[in-house]
Amino acid sequence: MVAAGQWGEPLTWTALAEMGCFGIAVAEAAGGFGGGAIEIGLMLRTLGRFLAIEPVVTAVVAGTLLSAASDAEDHIAALIEGEKRYAACFGLSDVDGRISGQVRNLSGAWGADHILAATDAGLFLIDAGVVVMTPVPLLDDTVGADFMLDAVPAVQLATGPDWSWHRNLAVARNVMARGWQAWGAMEGAVAATSEYMRTRQQFGRALGTFQTVQHRVAEMIVAAKEAESAALLGALVLEAAGPGPEAQRALAAMTARVAAAAAIVAETAVQLHGGMGVSDELDIAARFRHLQAYRLLADAEFRPTEQYIAHALDFQRHRHSALLIEG
Amino acid sequence: MDLLLDAEQRRFRDEVRTFLDERLTDELRDGQSRTIGVYPEPDLSLAWQRILLEKGWAAPTWPTKFGGTGWSPLERFIFENECAQAGAPLVYPIGMRLVAPVLMEFGSPEQQQRWLPQILSGEDYWCQGFSEPGAGSDLASLRTRATREGDSYRINGSKMWTTHAHHANRMFALVRTAETERPQQGISFVVIDLHQPGVDIRPIISIGGDHDVNQVFLTDVVIPADNLIGEENHGWTYAKYLLEFERGTGLFSGRLRASLRRAEAALNGPPSAHQQRLIAEVAMELDVFEMFELSVVGTLPNGGAPGPVSSVLKLRASRLKQTVSQLGVALLGADGVRRVPGSTEDVLITDYLNARAATIFGGAAEVQLGIIAKALGEL
Known part of the structure; x- marks a missing residue:
């Protein structure tokens, strides 16, 4: 676990690179390990479980985007080795290879070497040195960046008929990977809370012997199990069907239910830890901040209910199984 | 996966x-869509079961040697x-999915031969004699007594909340055969033929206003000793x-x-933004x-027992049943209070009311939470 304030510590990033964390999402043809949704998910779940707050999801998105590039071997090698860092953002506009737009809270951008801008037209690489960024401390103990791009020059790395598929895959993996990370953080909270209830003595006995406490721990377990099936749903459908309407439906359902589970797990974990839960002595408070940040951003940036209405209800897909997909 | x-x-x-296109009739479909109890009425479910039987599809959860389909979990x-x-009728599960696995695992070959084929064919209709007036969530405190008399048992007591007992000809029941310090140790698992003197079945009207469950009084009911499943006083294990x-x-x-x-x-008409x-x-x-x-059932071999995660499944399934039925009433708006008999609204309202039982039967939600805390939370 990396404590607040140590974010971006180079050794940790190198250690993650040595474990292969940054190559998993890069396609095999592009020089990566060609991991799919499940491999990416399992990595983020583990990182979430140990509350490793480095912006690995950013590297997953960057690796997915760079896989679309035809001539980016150097960048891909630098990403995988951990020599260079790439932040990724969507929703910017390009005119004649110059990128414009306003960016807020961007994870993984502060300290990055390059910004990858995924626009409608293609993938653009911006030298982070020409961007004036303002670091912003975020609720989950990471650092975000705010910046404004006004016709900033960029190198185009990818375009063509397949580009929108790659961009949609990167968007989908971003949502999917964050959900798995949140699930992992919940598993850690459940394990820590169960353990604390077994050992913490009050009224002459372990707290976990009180039925009211047992039921609240059980509700955490049930919620974490729901987060697990939500994460599985998102990853399996994305893997089976690619970044199309089925995956958008599954990812919306996944995000809504992971967020709902996160509320139960985070709030109950703090409550059952009592005074220790509201201090920074244990990692429970940090898990609470992490899961609250997930909920807020999931709702604000992804709007799962609106997504679900747009991709499922409007086509009556919700009247049929979310799982049994045509090959 | x-x-x-x-x-x-x-x-x-x-x-x-x-x-389904060829064999599922509009009549069966309509009957299922108007079902408001936990299970469809037997004329409906048995008619469908016989059609499935002809096709060899009546028992998807059974191993093939007993007449199951041999499907993979995904096929099921x-x-x-x-x-x-x-919209096919739900196949009645009390015989097929509850007692059959116990007979397969703990019954003698003779008992399996005696009862399993009639469960499959629908000739026998079973009910579950677990709860009693004084033993609900605390099932092990049950007091219906079975006394051994030579080659038979004499049974006295009463069973409560017995779903579809008024349609059934057989009951599997937990009965007390010994007074022990731990109440779980003196319980046996027996089969009772309901068509005999001493069996009195009285209806209990549900919160939704219909007749699904009963109280069953057993007064000097005699059953052959070989209606005992497994060993005497080991019934709690089979019940779990x-x-x-x-x-x-x-x-x-x-x-x-x-x-x-x-x-x-x-x-x-189309749903409003709020309804959407x-x-x-x-x-x-x-x-x-x-x-x-799918991730729980999908990992089970045919006939395999799911373990304590079944409590999470039960809890979530029952809560979701309530959530969906509540949506049915919420979408009706003010019409959700109009109980005109036979109307679509009344079907939804009755379903909503009866769904409250989902977190009570089969072990109340609080019982499941206790199991989850102990088995999965190690508390």
């Missing part, structure tokens, strides 16, 4: 669809999903085994989705539950 259906699975699904999932989607199957082997997501469609069908949000929230929960159900 690969979700993408391969050619063989698509062929299987098409075979199921063709079968596809089958249940298609049946629910088409049965409850894992009751809680953890049903496939409900297709049925819940059918209920969701039934609720939407009651709308006059209500539907989306429930449908998303249902999508995730479907994944959970």
Whole structure:
């Protein structure tokens, strides 16, 4: 676990690179390990479980985007080795290879070497040195960046008929990977809370012997199990069907239910830890901040209910199984 | 787990669809859509079971040696999903999915031969004699007494909340055969023929106003000693085994989705933005539950017991049943208080009321939470 304030510590990033964390999402043809949704998910779940707050999801998105590039071997090698860092953002506009737009809270951008801008037209690489960024401390103990791009020059790395598929895959993996990370953080909270209830003595006995406490721990377990099936749903459908309407439906359902589970797990974990839960002595408070940040951003940036209405209800897909997909 | 259906699975699904197109009548479909109790009435479910039997599809959860289908979990999932989607009646599970696994695991070959074929054919209709007036969540405190008299047992006591006892000819029951310090140790698992003197079945009217459950009085009822399953005083073990199957082997997501469609069908016109949000929230929960159900049931071999995760499945299935039925009433708005007999509204309102039982029967939600805390939380 990396404590607040140590974010971006180079050794940790190198250690993650040595474990292969940054190559998993890069396609095999592009020089990566060609991991799919499940491999990416399992990595983020583990990182979430140990509350490793480095912006690995950013590297997953960057690796997915760079896989679309035809001539980016150097960048891909630098990403995988951990020599260079790439932040990724969507929703910017390009005119004649110059990128414009306003960016807020961007994870993984502060300290990055390059910004990858995924626009409608293609993938653009911006030298982070020409961007004036303002670091912003975020609720989950990471650092975000705010910046404004006004016709900033960029190198185009990818375009063509397949580009929108790659961009949609990167968007989908971003949502999917964050959900798995949140699930992992919940598993850690459940394990820590169960353990604390077994050992913490009050009224002459372990707290976990009180039925009211047992039921609240059980509700955490049930919620974490729901987060697990939500994460599985998102990853399996994305893997089976690619970044199309089925995956958008599954990812919306996944995000809504992971967020709902996160509320139960985070709030109950703090409550059952009592005074220790509201201090920074244990990692429970940090898990609470992490899961609250997930909920807020999931709702604000992804709007799962609106997504679900747009991709499922409007086509009556919700009247049929979310799982049994045509090959 | 690969979700993408391969050619063989698509062929299987098409075979199921063709079968449903050909054999599922409008009458059966309509009967299921008007079902407001926990299970359809036996004339409906047995008629469908006989049609399934002709095709060899009556017992998807059974091993093939007893007449099961030998399907993989995913095939079973596809089958249940298609049946629910088409509106087929629910096959009555008390014999098929509750007592049958106990007979297969703990019954003698003679007992298996005596009872399993009639469960499969629908000739026998079973009910579950577990709860008693004084033993609900605290099941082990049950007091219905069985006394050994030579080659038979004499039974006295009463069973409570017995679903469809008024339709059944057989009951599997937990009875006390010894007074022990731990109440669980003196319980035996027996089979009672209900068509005999001393059996008195009285209706209990449910919160929704219908007759699903009963109180069954047993006064000097005599059963042959070889109606004992397994060993005397070991019934608690068999009951726990049965409850894992009751809680953890049903496939409900297709049925819940059918209920969701039934609720939407009651709308006059397209849903408002508010109604869309209500539907989306429930449908998303249902999508995730479907994944959970498949990941639990999908990892089971045919006839396998699911273990303590069955309590999580039971809890989530029962809560979702309530959520979906509540949506049905919420979508009706002010019409959700109009109980005109035979109306669509009344079907939804009655279903909503009866759904409150889902977190009570088969072990109340609080019992499941206790099991989850101990077995999965190690508290």
